[in-house]
Amino acid sequence: MITIKEIAERASVSRTTVSRVLNNNGYVSEDVKKRVLKVIKETGYIPSENAKSLRTKKTKVIGVILPKISTETSSRLVKGLDEVFAKEGYQILLTNTNLVPEKEIEYLRLLKSRHVDGIILSTTIINQPLVEEISQLKIPFVTVGQQISKISNVLFDDYQASKDLVNLMIKKGYKHIAFIGVHEEDRSVGYLRKAGYLDAMKEINLPIEDCWVQQGIFDVDSGYHSMREIVKNSKQKPDAVLAVTDRLAIGAMQYIKEAGLSIPDDIAVAGMGASELSRFVSPSLTTIDFSMEEVGLEAADLLLDQINGRNTHEKIRKVEYRLIERSSI
Amino acid sequence: MITIKEIAERASVSRTTVSRVLNNNGYVSEDVKKRVLKVIKETGYIPSENAKSLRTKKTKVIGVILPKISTETSSRLVKGLDEVFAKEGYQILLTNTNLVPEKEIEYLRLLKSRHVDGIILSTTIINQPLVEEISQLKIPFVTVGQQISKISNVLFDDYQASKDLVNLMIKKGYKHIAFIGVHEEDRSVGYLRKAGYLDAMKEINLPIEDCWVQQGIFDVDSGYHSMREIVKNSKQKPDAVLAVTDRLAIGAMQYIKEAGLSIPDDIAVAGMGASELSRFVSPSLTTIDFSMEEVGLEAADLLLDQINGRNTHEKIRKVEYRLIERSSI
DNA sequence: CTGAAAGCGCTTACAG
DNA sequence: CTGAAAGCGCTTACAG
Numbered sequence: 001m002i003t004i005k006e007i008a009e010r011a012s013v014s015r016t017t018v019s020r021v022l023n024n025n026g027y028v029s030e031d032v033k034k035r036v037l038k039v040i041k042e043t044g045y046i047p048s049e050n051a052k053s054l055r056t057k058k059t060k061v062i063g064v065i066l067p068k069i070s071t072e073t074s075s076r077l078v079k080g081l082d083e084v085f086a087k088e089g090y091q092i093l094l095t096n097t098n099l100v101p102e103k104e105i106e107y108l109r110l111l112k113s114r115h116v117d118g119i120i121l122s123t124t125i126i127n128q129p130l131v132e133e134i135s136q137l138k139i140p141f142v143t144v145g146q147q148i149s150k151i152s153n154v155l156f157d158d159y160q161a162s163k164d165l166v167n168l169m170i171k172k173g174y175k176h177i178a179f180i181g182v183h184e185e186d187r188s189v190g191y192l193r194k195a196g197y198l199d200a201m202k203e204i205n206l207p208i209e210d211c212w213v214q215q216g217i218f219d220v221d222s223g224y225h226s227m228r229e230i231v232k233n234s235k236q237k238p239d240a241v242l243a244v245t246d247r248l249a250i251g252a253m254q255y256i257k258e259a260g261l262s263i264p265d266d267i268a269v270a271g272m273g274a275s276e277l278s279r280f281v282s283p284s285l286t287t288i289d290f291s292m293e294e295v296g297l298e299a300a301d302l303l304l305d306q307i308n309g310r311n312t313h314e315k316i317r318k319v320e321y322r323l324i325e326r327s328s329i
Numbered sequence: 330m331i332t333i334k335e336i337a338e339r340a341s342v343s344r345t346t347v348s349r350v351l352n353n354n355g356y357v358s359e360d361v362k363k364r365v366l367k368v369i370k371e372t373g374y375i376p377s378e379n380a381k382s383l384r385t386k387k388t389k390v391i392g393v394i395l396p397k398i399s400t401e402t403s404s405r406l407v408k409g410l411d412e413v414f415a416k417e418g419y420q421i422l423l424t425n426t427n428l429v430p431e432k433e434i435e436y437l438r439l440l441k442s443r444h445v446d447g448i449i450l451s452t453t454i455i456n457q458p459l460v461e462e463i464s465q466l467k468i469p470f471v472t473v474g475q476q477i478s479k480i481s482n483v484l485f486d487d488y489q490a491s492k493d494l495v496n497l498m499i500k501k502g503y504k505h506i507a508f509i510g511v512h513e514e515d516r517s518v519g520y521l522r523k524a525g526y527l528d529a530m531k532e533i534n535l536p537i538e539d540c541w542v543q544q545g546i547f548d549v550d551s552g553y554h555s556m557r558e559i560v561k562n563s564k565q566k567p568d569a570v571l572a573v574t575d576r577l578a579i580g581a582m583q584y585i586k587e588a589g590l591s592i593p594d595d596i597a598v599a600g601m602g603a604s605e606l607s608r609f610v611s612p613s614l615t616t617i618d619f620s621m622e623e624v625g626l627e628a629a630d631l632l633l634d635q636i637n638g639r640n641t642h643e644k645i646r647k648v649e650y651r652l653i654e655r656s657s658i
Numbered sequence: 659c660t661g662a663a664a665g666c667g668c669t670t671a672c673a674g
Numbered sequence: 675c676t677g678a679a680a681g682c683g684c685t686t687a688c689a690g
Contacts, residue, residue, distance in 0.1 A: 003667055014677045019669055026670095027675050044465070046442045050388070051667035053379050054682045061422070061443075070408035070622075079399035082425050091439070093390070094421045096411050110420070113375045114390075136373070250609060280579060282611040293399075332683055343661045348685060355686095356659050380683035383666045 002045050011039045022047055053115060061091045062303065063111035063119045065104060069096040072275050073292050077122060077144065080296020088304060090117065101125060105133050112139060118303045120144060124186045140306035142299045146188050147316070152306065154299040154317050158188045161288045161321050162196030165242055165270045168286075170204065172329060174240035174268055177201065178212035180226040180248045193244045193272065209234050216248055223251020231259060239267060240329070246271035246278045246287055253281065253328070268329040274322075283327035290321050331374050340368045351376055382444060390420045391632065392440030392448045394433060398425040401604050402621050406451060406473065409625015417633060419446065430454060434462050441468060447632045449473060453515045469635035471628045475517050476645070481635065483628045483646050487517045490617045490650050491525030494571055494599045497615075499533065501658060503569035503597055506530065507541035509555040509577045522573045522601065538563050545577055552580020560588060568596060569658070575600035575607045575616055582610065582657070597658040603651075612656035619650050 004022075008015045013032055020026040021036045028036075039045075053059045062085055066074045082092055093116060097103035104123060111119055118140035123130070126146055134141060134151060142152045169177055179197045184190040194213075201208055211233040216222035223243055230238060243249035249271030256267050263269055263283055271278055274289035298317050305311040333351075337344045342361055349355040350365045357365075368374075382388045391414055395403045411421055422445060426432035433452060440448055447469035452459070455475055463470060463480060471481045498506055508526045513519040523542075530537055540562040545551035552572055559567060572578035578600030585596050592598055592612055600607055603618035627646050634640040 001667095004669095005667075015668080016670085016677055017675090020676090023669085029675060032676085046438055048383075048667055049443045050379060050382050051682090052669075054377075054383055054667080054684085055669045057682080059379070069411055070404040075399040075404040078423070079425075082398055082423070086425065091443070092423045094407070094411070094423050096408075096415065109375055114378045114420070277606060277609055280606055281609050330683095333685095334683075344684080345661055345686085346659090349660090352685085358659060361660085377683055380666090381685075383668090383683080384685045386666080 001048075002043055004045075004047065007036065007039050007043065007045050010043070011036045057115070059115050059117055060089055061093050061114070061116050062300075063093045063095065063107070063114070063116040065095050065097060065107050065111075065119065065121045065123070067097055067099050067122060067124050069094070069098075073273070074122065076292035077296045077299075080293040080298075081120060081300050082296075083293075084297055084300035084304070097123075099124065101127060101130070104130055108133050108137060112137060118142070118307050120299055120303060124189070126187065140303055142303045142306070144295055144299050146186075150315070152302050152315050152317075154295050154302065154319060156188070156290050156295075156319055156321055158192035159196040159199075161272065161290070161323075162193040162242070162244070163200040164196075164323055165272070165286070165288065166197050166200035168323065168325070169240045169242070169268060169270065169329065170200070170206070172268070174329075175206055176212075176236055176238040176240065177206065177208075178214070178230045178234070178238035178241040179208075180214045180216055180223055180230075180241060180243040180252060182216060182218060182244055182248075189244055197242055209236060209238075212238055216243075216251075218245060218247065220247045220251040220254070223248035223253075224255045225251070227252035227255040231255070237267075240264075240269070241267060242270050244272055246273040246275040246285060249285055249287070249328075250277055250281055253285070264327070264329050270329055274324055278324075278326070286326045286329040287324050288321050289324050291319060294319050330377075331372050333374075333376065336365065336368050336372065336374050339372070340365045386444070388444050388446055389418055390422050390443070390445050391629075392422045392424065392436070392443070392445040394436050394440075394448065394450045394452070395423065395425050396428050396451060396453050398423070398427075402602070403451065405621035406625045406628075409622040409627075410449060410629045411625075412622075413626055413629035413633070426452075428453065430456060430459070433459055437462050437466060441466060447471070447636050449628055449632060453518070455516065469632055471632045471635070473624055473628050475515075479644070481631050481644050481646075483624050483631065483648060485517070485619050485624075485648055485650055487521035488525040488528075490601065490619070490652075491522040491571070491573070492529040493525075493652055494601070494615070494617065495526050495529035497652065497654070498569045498571070498597060498599065498658065499529070499535070501597070503658075504535055505541075505565055505567040505569065506535065506537075507543070507559045507563075507567035507570040508537075509543045509545055509552055509559075509570060509572040509581060511545060511547060511573055511577075518573050526571055538565060538567075541567055545572075545580075547574060547576065549576045549580040549583070552577035552582075553584045554580070556581035556584040560584070566596075569593075569598070570596060571599050573601055575602040575604040575614060578614055578616070578657075579606060579610055582614070593656070593658050599658055603653055607653075607655075615655045615658040616653050617650050618653050620648060623648050 008018045020028045095107040122144045181194045182190045214226035216226045271287040274287050278285035278287045337347045349357045424436040451473045510523045511519045543555035545555045600616040603616050607614035607616045
């Protein structure tokens with residue numbers, strides 16, 4: 001591989017001078033500059049970022065830790081991140097925990113060993129060891145989607161979003177509203193969205209049958225099975241159901257249709273997430289658009305602020321959501 | 330930051346020795362080893378990959394160039410890649426050209442400057458400057474989805490897949506088959522899939538009206554408009570349509586439904602790609618499952634072969650596809 | 659079994 | 675305006 005040393009020799013200057021024209025700083029006469037540039041061009045020399053990083057302590061890479069790599073949520077998030085980072089000359093180093101909690105700590109260390117300039121963490125479950133690892137990391141850091149105190153977060157108001165959906169149903173005249181959630185360990189999607197549902201119902205004294213409240217996992221089948229439980233076991237059949245993700249909602253829709261019931265006449269359905277599916281499924285699904293892409297934008301912004309040492313007091317940034325009303329209600 | 334030097338001092342050994350226990354090679358007495366390990370643990374020392382790379386010339390990172398970051402195709406590809414690379418201790422550095430051709434060359438150079446151990450390129454359009462840049466790169470390299478001669482490729486048989494779909498339609502009794510493609514600059518999706526359609530029709534002398542063959546871009550709207558052109562302008566109305574992507578097909582379905590026609594009774598529809606949408610759209614869409622995830626697996630395998638200097642003669646690996654027959658035909 | 663020294667490819671005070 | 679030298683944090687022959 002061709003190095004700065006060889007360029008220096010060919011152009012009959014010192015490595016210092018070559019470095020100066022490379023980085024366009026320090027004085028260097030037009031003459032010499034031209035000579036060096038010519039040699040660089042001829043040789044196709046590309047400086048080693050690695051060597052550079054070792055000296056400058058900047059790598060221009062951002063580590064991103066994802067819970068799942070191939071979901072709409074993740075890919076939209078990464079799109080948002082990439083949009084601002086690419087513009088600033090940063091690349092993204094991707095790691096994927098596949099929902100294995102220990103991997104988060106492993107990757108945190110790995111990213112540290114690679115001297116990334118900053119880290120974005122998207123996670124579903126916060127645990128103590130993770131929080132401790134983060135706090136002693138000393139690298140610019142932003143979490144996304146889940147709140148960790150004392151650390152910069154980009155969040156949605158999951159509680160209110162869920163409440164909004166229930167209130168919409170209530171306004172439309174639905175009274176027997178069932179709920180398909182996920183494990184409450186996931187504070188944002190599991191706990192807060194459920195709390196929003198529960199509170200909205202409580203506020204106007206709508207009763208809830210036990211079996212109306214189901215807990216699934218993040219896939220379509222799970223929505224299907226949860227809906228079956230609800231329909232089979234309830235005394236008072238619900239006339240509406242809120243699912244905390246679109247895929248759960250779509251699974252629920254499948255069951256409802258299979259059971260010979262109509263949406264929304266017999267049972268109205270709402271999901272959350274504004275997945276592409278929600279638009280094209282039939283009937284089209286009422287949902288909440290959380291705009292993960294914007295979360296990516298904001299998170300990148302916050303991280304850049306930290307990296308550049310400005311505005312480091314800001315800890316929480318909330319991203320607006322949008323209720324999309326479609327034919328399933 | 331804490332370095333190997335400090336560990337050496339604290340453990341009263343040389344840096345050489347610390348390095349040896351870190352990498353678990355060379356002789357080092359149990360005693361000394363324990364002492365060093367203890368200090369490492371106490372201090373939370375994490376060696377700098379950067380410094381290491383500079384010496385060893387290996388970075389354990391793989392550069393991935395994507396044409397679009399937030400598509401199902403990309404995210405499935407990355408999932409496949411990550412699955413094998415993570416296992417071997419490689420991380421993925423992601424770059425996104427957003428379909429801007431010059432960015433490919435820019436990122437190729439950038440990845441070189443970062444001394445990635447290998448590069449995976451997913452691209453839609455091959456041009457001469459790109460091919461030249463690649464050939465002088467001297468880094469293990471694999472392309473995905475498009476064939477570049479003399480370079481390792483992981484491919485589908487786009488031509489045959491398209492033909493299979495047309496033949497299925499013919500077998501089902503459809504005779505007036507229209508086609509929605511994309512620009513032929515994209516050799517795999519644009520040119521080859523069109524050629525498959527054309528040849529299948531020609532082989533049994535099925536006539537094709539000019540306006541049956543439309544060219545769109547990669548989105549739903551474009552499928553909608555193309556279908557409208559077909560229906561409005563054709564003398565003999567087609568009884569089936571093949572679109573080269575699922576989103577084009579779904580756009581076509583939208584138009585067909587809006588026009589008050591039924592699928593598949595009036596017009597049958599097929600797409601390609603086996604997107605999630607294709608399963609849940611109604612009627613469910615007949616399509617080709619190209620398994621991008623498997624492409625990722627195979628591409629990673631091929632690249633690893635190159636990196637490890639084995640099996641470097643293999644240039645092309647074809648991934649099987651699967652025809653998924655559903656209710657739209 | 660252990661260590662001193664050179665070197666990976668850069669940048670950056672410092673001196674001139 | 676230009677260069678010699680030190681140093682970033684590691685690894686690796688080489689010597690003992």
